[in-house]
Structures are given as structure tokens and as C-alpha cells.
Amino acid sequence: MQIYLPIAELSINIFLLLGIGGGIGFLSGLFGVGGGFLLTPLLIFIGVPPAVAVATQANQVVASSVSGVLAHWSRDNVDFKMGFVLLAGGILGSTVGVGLFSLLSHFGQVDLVISLFYVFFLGFIGTLMFVESTRAILRQRRRGPAPKKLHEHNWVHGLPFKMRFRKSRLYISALMPALIGFFVGILSAIMGVGGAFIMVPAMIYLLGMPTAIVVGTSLFQIIFVSANVTFLQAVQNQTVDLTLAMALTVGGVIGAQIGGRVGAKLPGEQLRVLLAGMILFVAGRLAYELGTQPGDLYSAMWLAPQG
């Protein structure tokens, strides 16, 4: 059954969309990540214009993070104070990002920049994750659990505007989380992702937050940042496709629940190696496409007459 997407301006089989949403939801439930980094390339692959894919996905991220954050909130795993500081940077960053997005589409470079961002960040995070989780597996095999230690004190702790974050048991400069929020906000706007795959490692390794609180807090601020991206994309570029977002959300929510249940039964480290492998595969594929001569060197865009 075909469904017409009014903003993307094309007809796509509704079951294909539900299936994609469900598949990505399953993976995100399984691995505990948003899955946005896989969804955008998939949408582009089935013919959705990249600009619509990115903007629509921001809307879908709002829905999935709300259901996620409510689950974490009920377990009291959200540091709201930290969330608001991250958010302050995130709102600013995503606003800058959407502006950048408009500018890039004006110059016809937006597709390229989206791909480059994906290749770079997926490659980087995928490699880190792969190395880290392989090491953890090897360590487990050799001698029991890894040694636990509190966060290390580094240059981050020397910055001004110190603030106490009770829930995270931290006393650090507010600049650092705000800066992380800003940076992830830009990524969020350009890549259409929640940005948890950057945010979560940054919170753990740069800020030294306790792992239990990290996911809930990052989800909390992602709601607002993606809402901001949705709003700005809708206003500046008119690229949010509500029909598409709904189809993806319905599939995604169901998939995430199934994935979460399956994931709880699988060993964490092995799961992360698998995720890292998948991330690297997507990055590799995109890199390959950038380097391969396209079937048609030319592209054309028709613009309606003004007024």
C-alpha cells in the first residue's frame, strides 16, 4: 500500500516505512542508542530527499526520546541540572546548525556535508567503540571484572564558572557541558540525529558523569534540542514531513520495545562490538559512495517561480 508523503513529495510503501522504523527501533532498543545515524542514510537510500530525511528525523527523535526519558525518569536516572546546562549549549548549537544547513543547501553542498559528517563521526566513534569493547572482552577473559575507578581530574576541572551537580556527584565548570551541548547541537541539526553517540561518551569520559545517569540525562536534553531543530527546519526550510515522521515513530516504538527485551538477554560487551561493526560498515559504505564516480555527474533542481 503506497502512502503519499506530502513534504517529501513522493509515494512510498507504508509497510516499508513501518519496517524501517521497526528495524531501527529494534536496533536502538537492542543497543541503547537512538539509531538516527542509521535511519538518515536509509531514508536517503529509499529516495527521500536528504534535507527532508534530516529534518523529519529530528521530529521522530523527539518522540523516541520522550518515551526513553520517561522510563529513565521513573528510575530517577536523570540529572536535570546538568540537562539544562547541556541544553543551553544545545539550543544555541542547533540554531547555528540549522542556519548552516540552509546556507549549505543554498550552495548545493548540503548532501555532501551530511555525508562527510557521517563518514567522519561514525568512523571515529565506531573505531573507538570497537577498540574499547574488544579490550573489555579480552580483559574479562584474562582476569575477572575491570578495575573500577572514579573519574580522573584533568584540565576540565580547572575551568571557571564552577557549578555543583548533585545527582552526577560533580563540581565542575558549567562551560564544559555547555560546550559539549553546543557541539552536539550543531551535529544534531546537520545530521538529524539525537547525537547520543557523541554526547554519551563525552559525558562519561570528558565530564566523568556516572554511567547510570548519562543516558537519561542525554535523552532529556535531546528532546529539547531535536524539538528546536524540528521547529527551525519547519520554519526555515519547510522540510519536516509529519506523515513520514509518524510512520517511522509507530514502527520505531514497537521495534524499540522488542529490541530492549532481546538486548537484556545478550552480553553487553559482545553487543557493543556488534554495534561498532555496524557503525563502521555504514561509515565505510558512505565513504565508498563519496569516492565512487556517480552514475550521473549532473543533477537538476527545479524552482517554482517566485510569487
Place this chain on the structure above:
Amino acid sequence: MNMRRGPVWSLLLALVGMALLASQPLKAEPLVADLSNHLIAITTGFTGAQVLLFGATDGPGDVVAIVRGPTGRAIVRRKERIFGIWVNSLALDFKEVPNFYAVASSRPLNQLLTVDTAQHYGLGLDNLSIRPASDMNSPNENDMLHALTRIKIREGLFQPTGGKITFLGARLFRADFRFPANVPTGSYLVEVLLIRDGQVAGAQTTPLIVSKTGVGADIFEFAHRHAALYGIMSIIIALMAGWAAHLIFRRV
């Protein structure tokens, strides 16, 4: 949807033809033509449409029909390899680009018309008035223009030799125009020409509207007219969807 109505249309065509022939002494119109449908409605399940052009002539001759969509600007870009990756590096802006263009004729165009007449009526891709938007000459103009028409043909939006007009008997004719799923919205004009001895002996134009209708159209309208409100609504719907999902699955 309209595809299986062949016999019905043939009957209608015959009736129209008879009526036309009967009224001939009163009105000496050399050519009368109409469309089966003056509105292509893009609904939620739209997968393209077919429109039948039918009519009658007052005697022997050939018929050419041109369907033209709204004109606008088109930006053509060319990729080049820079540092190992393919980047859009060259862009050229064209104006007077029709967003849809299809021609149907009872015989190949070059057998029917002189080059001058074809040019005058904008028949054939070479005779469209597409030209660069700026006055500056670009050495790549021809390549880019070629690429533009090639892409449009591939998308099914340019059908320069698309249709065949068939005669039923000596005076009744019909042609099918196919509009793909990605057909652009706007006001179209269908021009029908009667050709005799290389000259245009009669002409008629009739409008065709392509527009979105139903929920899809409302959403598109709303997203463009009230962008801020649309954005806020999208967010609220997403928030509620997320909340609902939480409520539903908390119990399971």
C-alpha cells in the same frame, strides 16, 4: 485509475464526434478537442495518472498535442572529483524551464512541420525557450542544458516524443498522456494543433490543473503557510506519541 475505461471513452468519443459532425454546417471549427479530465488530483495514494485527449477535425490532416507545465527556474549542477571525493562544483541557473513537457502527434514531427513552424510553436526540445538566468556566457551552457533535458526525460517529466495520436476513422482522434507519480503541481496548458500541408490550420488550447487534494494537500499547504505553527504541532504530536508509547509499554 483511469486506465481501464477505454471502451467507455471510445463510446463517448464516438458520441462527441457524431455531435460535432452533425453541428458542422453551423460552426466551421476546424478542430475540437477536450480532455477526459481537467484535474489531476494528487491524493495520499497517488501513483501517477493518465489523461485522455480526444477530439475531431473537420477533414483530413495531422494533429499535434503539447502539454506544458508551469515554467520556473532550474539549477543544474555538475560534480567533479576533488581530493578523491565527488563534489558539486559547477552550477548554472536556467530560466523559462517548463516543469512538464509532453508532445504527442499523429506522425513524427519532422515529417509534419517545417523547422520555422516548429520553432514558432515551441515544438521539440530544441525549440523550448530555456535559457540561462544570467546574461553571462558560460562555456558549459550546452552541456548543462543537455543534462537538464536528459534528467527531465529520465524523471518522466519531459516526454518529447512520448505520445502517439491515433485516428479512429478519418476525423476522430485520441491520445493518452501519462503523468508520473512525481508530477509537479500547477496550471498546465494543453495545446492541440491541426496540421495541413506543413501549416497550422487550426488550434485549440485547454487547461489542465495538477493539484494536491485531501490530507496530503492540507498538510503541504499548512507546512508552507503557517510554518511556525506546523513546527510546533509536529513537536506536540511527537511528544504525545512518545508519551503514549511510554504508557502503553510500561504495563507490558
